[in-house]
Amino acid sequence: MRSSSVGWLFLAPTLLILFVFGVLPFLYVLVIGFTQWNSFAADPEMRFTGADNFRRLVFDDQFLYSLWLTLKFAFFAVVSEIVLGYFLAQAFMRDFPGKGFFRTIHTLPLVIAPIAVGATWRLLTVPGLGPLPYYLNRWFGYEFNISRYIDQAFFTTVVMDVWHWTPLVTLTLLAALSSLPKEPFEQAQIDGANRFQIFWHITLPLLKPAILATVFIRMMDALRTVDEVWMLTGGGPGAATRYIGLHIWRVVFPKTDYGYGSAMSLITLYLTIVLCWMLYAGLVARRDLKRAD
Amino acid sequence: MSDRAEKTEGRRHGFLPIETNAFDRVFIAVLLFVALHLFWMRFVEAALPLGVATVLSLVLGAIIVMRG
Numbered sequence: 085m086r087s088s089s090v091g092w093l094f095l096a097p098t099l100l101i102l103f104v105f106g107v108l109p110f111l112y113v114l115v116i117g118f119t120q121w122n123s124f125a126a127d128p129e130m131r132f133t134g135a136d137n138f139r140r141l142v143f144d145d146q147f148l149y150s151l152w153l154t155l156k157f158a159f160f161a162v163v164s165e166i167v168l169g170y171f172l173a174q175a176f177m178r179d180f181p182g183k184g185f186f187r188t189i190h191t192l193p194l195v196i197a198p199i200a201v202g203a204t205w206r207l208l209t210v211p212g213l214g215p216l217p218y219y220l221n222r223w224f225g226y227e228f229n230i231s232r233y234i235d236q237a238f239f240t241t242v243v244m245d246v247w248h249w250t251p252l253v254t255l256t257l258l259a260a261l262s263s264l265p266k267e268p269f270e271q272a273q274i275d276g277a278n279r280f281q282i283f284w285h286i287t288l289p290l291l292k293p294a295i296l297a298t299v300f301i302r303m304m305d306a307l308r309t310v311d312e313v314w315m316l317t318g319g320g321p322g323a324a325t326r327y328i329g330l331h332i333w334r335v336v337f338p339k340t341d342y343g344y345g346s347a348m349s350l351i352t353l354y355l356t357i358v359l360c361w362m363l364y365a366g367l368v369a370r371r372d373l374k375r376a377d
Numbered sequence: 378m379s380d381r382a383e384k385t386e387g388r389r390h391g392f393l394p395i396e397t398n399a400f401d402r403v404f405i406a407v408l409l410f411v412a413l414h415l416f417w418m419r420f421v422e423a424a425l426p427l428g429v430a431t432v433l434s435l436v437l438g439a440i441i442v443m444r445g
Contacts, residue, residue, distance in 0.1 A: 135418065135427065142419040354411055361408070365395050 116346040123340045130343070137347035147348060149323065150331040151355070157238070157327055158306035161245040165302055166295065168246065169253025176258050194251045202315025205244045209316070230317060234324035237317050241325050244312060249305070253298050260294030261287075296367060300360050307356050328352050393445040402445045406438030413437070 117137060121130040141147055176187055193201065208214045209230050217228040230237040264287070272282050288295075310329035313319070319326035319334075326334075332352070336345035390396045393405070417430035 135414070138415065139418045139422070142415055351415075354408075358408055358412075361404075 113346045113349055116342055117350045118347075119343045121341075121343040123342075133343070137344050138351070140344065141347055141351060146323065147328075147331060150326050150328045151352075153238075153324075153326065154307055154309075154328040154352075157242060157245075157309070157325075158303055160239075160242045161249075161306045162299060162302045164242065164246045165250045165253045166299060168250050169298070170257055170295075172250065172254040173257035173261055176254065177261055190254065191251045193248050194255075196248070198248070198309075198311040199315055201244065201248050202312040205240070205247075205312075205316050209240055231321055234321055237321055237324050241313050241316060244316060245306065245309065248312065249302060253302065256294055256298045257291065260291050264290050292367070296364070299363065303359060303363075304356055307352065307359075391445045393441070397445055399442070402442045403438075405445065406434075406441045409441070410434040410438055 116130070118132060118134060119130045120127075120133045120136070122128065172190065176183065196204075206214075209216050209228070211217050211229045211231055220226045220228045227233075228236060230240050268286050268290070269282060272286055277285070308329050309327055310333060313325055313327055314330055314333075317325045319330045328348070329352075332345050332348045335341050335348065388396050388398045393402075395401075397405070413434045414427065414430050417425075417427055421430070
C-alpha cells in the first residue's frame with residue numbers, strides 16, 4: 085500500500101467526524117439561511133426565498149446593534165485578557181513564595197462551566213443580595229446595579245469574561261515565554277538595551293505566533309458568547325448586553341424563525357472569519373512580505 | 378528546501394498586499410463577493426438590482442484569482 089493511501093486511511097476517521105459534525109451542519113444552515121421557515125407563521129413550511137433574509141438583516145437595527153455590542157465586548161475582553169495574561173505570565177516566570185499555589189488557584193476559573201460562571205457572578209452582583217453592590221455602596225457610596233445601568237451591565241460581562249478566560253492566555257503565554265531562546269536577550273543586555281527595548285524588539289516579535297493564536301481563539305469565543313451572559317444579565321437591561329449569540333437564540337428558539345436565525349448565524353460566522361483573516365493578513369502576512377523584500 | 382515548498386504551494390505576489398496561493402485568492406474573492414452583496418442590499422439596491430453586484434463581484438473575483 086502506498087504511503088499516501090496509509091495517510092488518508094489514518095485521517096479518514098477524523099475527516100468523517102469533521103464532515104458529519106462540521107461540514108454537514110454548516111451546509112444545512114447555509115440552505116436554511118435562504119429559506120423562510122417559521123413553525124409559528126401562517127405558512128409553517130420551508131420555502132426558498134433567495135436573499136430575502138439577508139436583505140431584511142442589513143436593515144434590522146436590533147441585529148446591527150447586537151453586532152456592534154458584540155464587537156465592542158470582544159474588543160474590550162480580548163485586549164484586557166491579552167494584557168493581563170501577559171503580565172501574569174511574566175510574574176509566573178519569576179520565583180516567589182507560594183508560586184505553585186497561586187498558579188493552581190489562578191487556573192481554577194478555566195475548569196468551571198460557563199453557565200456556572202454566569203450563576204456565580206449573578207450571585208455576586210445581583211442588587212439586594214450580592215456582596216459586590218452592598219460593599220461598593222457601603223464603603224464608597226457607589227450605586228452598583230447591573231439591572232438598571234447599561235454601562236455597569238456591559239462592563240460586568242467584560243470583567244466576568246476576563247476573569248474566566250485570562251488563565252488560558254496566561255498558560256499559553258507562559259508556555260511560549262518558557263520556550264524562548266536566552267541568547268537574544270543576553271545579546272541585547274550586552275548591547276545596552278533597556279527593558280522596554282528588549283520587550284518591544286525581542287520578546288514581542290518572538291511571542292507573536294503564540295499571541296496571535298491566543299487572540300484568534302479568544303476572539304472566536306468572545307464573538308459567540310451566550311451562556312455566561314444569559315445567566316448574568318439575560319441580555320439586559322433592555323438590550324444593553326444582548327450580544328449576537330443571545331440575539332440569535334431569541335430569534336431561533338422563542339420566535340422559531342429558523343430561516344432568519346440561520347441567516348444571522350451565517351453573517352456572524354462570516355464576520356468572525358473576516359476579522360481573523362484581516363488580523364492575520366495585517367500582522368503576519370504583510371510583515372513577512374516586507375521582510376522578504 | 379523552502380523555495381521548493383513555496384513553488385509547490387504556488388505562492389505568488391500579485392497586486393494584493395500579501396503573498397497568496399490559489400486558495401487564498403479564491404477565499405478573498407468569496408469574502409468580497411459576500412461583502413459587496415451585503416453592501417449593495419443596504420445602500421444601492423433601491424437604485425440598481427442585486428444582479429449587478431453579482432456580475433461585478435464575479436468579475437472582481439476572477440481578477441483577484443488571476444492577478445492577485
